[in-house]
Amino acid sequence: MDGFERAAIVGAGTMGRGIARLLAGRGVAVSLCDRDEALAEAGRATLVEDVQAAVRRGELPADEAARTLARVRSAADLASAVDGAELVVEAIPEVLEAKREVWQRLAGCVGGEAVLTTNTSSFDIDVVVGDLGASGRALGMHWYNPAYLVPCVELVPARGTDPAVVDRVATFLRSVGKSPAVVANRAGFVGNRIQFAMIAEAFRCLEEGVASAQDIDAIVRDSFGFRLGDYGPFQVADMNGLDVYQGILEYLAGQLGERFAPAQELLGRVRAGRLGLKTGSGVYPWPAEAARAALSQRDERLRSRLRSREVAG
The missing domain is CATH 1.10.1040.10 (N-(1-d-carboxylethyl)-l-norvaline Dehydrogenase; domain 2)
Known part of the structure; x- marks a missing residue:
């Protein structure tokens, strides 16, 4: 099957909730986990609040919101979250050692066919994945915040990633309304190299007194x-x-x-x-x-x- 019907999101923070919201809204059953069950449940509760707020603002029909939330469950731990998942998205905060620890644990509990992805915005994918035996089906999948709205997702193959896996993930992302772009495994990939070159220069302009922060924002925006x-x-x-x-x-x-x-x-x-x-x-x-x-x-x-x-x- 080309698509994914069941996904596990590891990390119930801002990015994990945004990805869960997008996938669940497109018909995917999502298991949401974090360091412990309480954090996973708190993450789902925040997701419920966010979706209900969208309904109140008229951005989302109530029946669609109900279907979306019904597809998201909080999991007690990593093993129960990934059990039966066809797609795993690690979306914990951008701390390299923490990501590596999660991936070492994934090696012992994911199914043999699951596609494994890390939502890192800059780290070397090979370093994150490490010596995981499933490296052929592991890759970077860099979403932009808010994940349920921003179209682009950068796909970053690791050294041993099977090209067919990259194609499958790209096809799936297009089917859920995203615009995947395959990029090389280089520091910052593409989006953040360009974005952070701009922000670095903006701070230099502010530091040199070229313009105020308000005027710099206005110049870039307009x-x-x-x-x-x-x-x-x-x-x-x-x-x-x-x-x-x-x-x-x-x-x-x-x-x-x-x-x-x-x-x-x-x-x-x-x-x-x-x-x-x-x-x-x-x-x-x-x-x-x-x-x-x-x-x-x-x-x-x-x-x-x-x-x-x-x-x-």
Whole structure:
């Protein structure tokens, strides 16, 4: 079977509850566990409160909420949680030794066919998994908070992960409304490398007195962040011109340090004349008709975003 009907979530905190809510809402029976039964029960109680609050706000029909909650149970311990589970999601806090300890315990109690995943945002998957004999069916599955809303889930194969397992998990995630992206097992993966480069630079701007925290937030929200709601960084770069980006990065590198030095992937494209929409190719190919359509679509999407802000305000 390609999908999963029964899942165990190890960790009943914010991320574990969010993943449980999403899976249960899509028809998966979920067992929720933590360090002890009391924490698991407290986690389920908080999940119940969250779902009921969504009903009161009109975000979720009452009957759908009831079905979701009926699919989530708290388990007394790890062994009872994973018993019969086809998918195991370790979602305890980001403490490496704690994660390794859980995975060592998993080795002795999971079924022989269960797919095992760790919801780590940055750790080396091979280090987390360790010497688990089931490494062929173990991988990273990095969800973003809130897990029941944010579409992207990064899938990070370990050294010995079976590619068929990765494909199966990706297919399952798409079936429950997520957007899986397979990435290499590198520190921070992709999302957090980019996200934390931004937050590090934001704090530098604050420290240097370039702008207030409020103005820095407003600039990000209303400038490049406004566009990133619909487009990724490479799409935006292609629209604006890779040669423009090279020039800006070279100036910033000269003024602020080598952390801004343009990568060879960018320099090579500029040397080859692949500057984006204006030359027919950049990071992506842009036939003339597709380029015109992309710019028109971009403007309409941004206008729609502005209108939604006005309605919300």
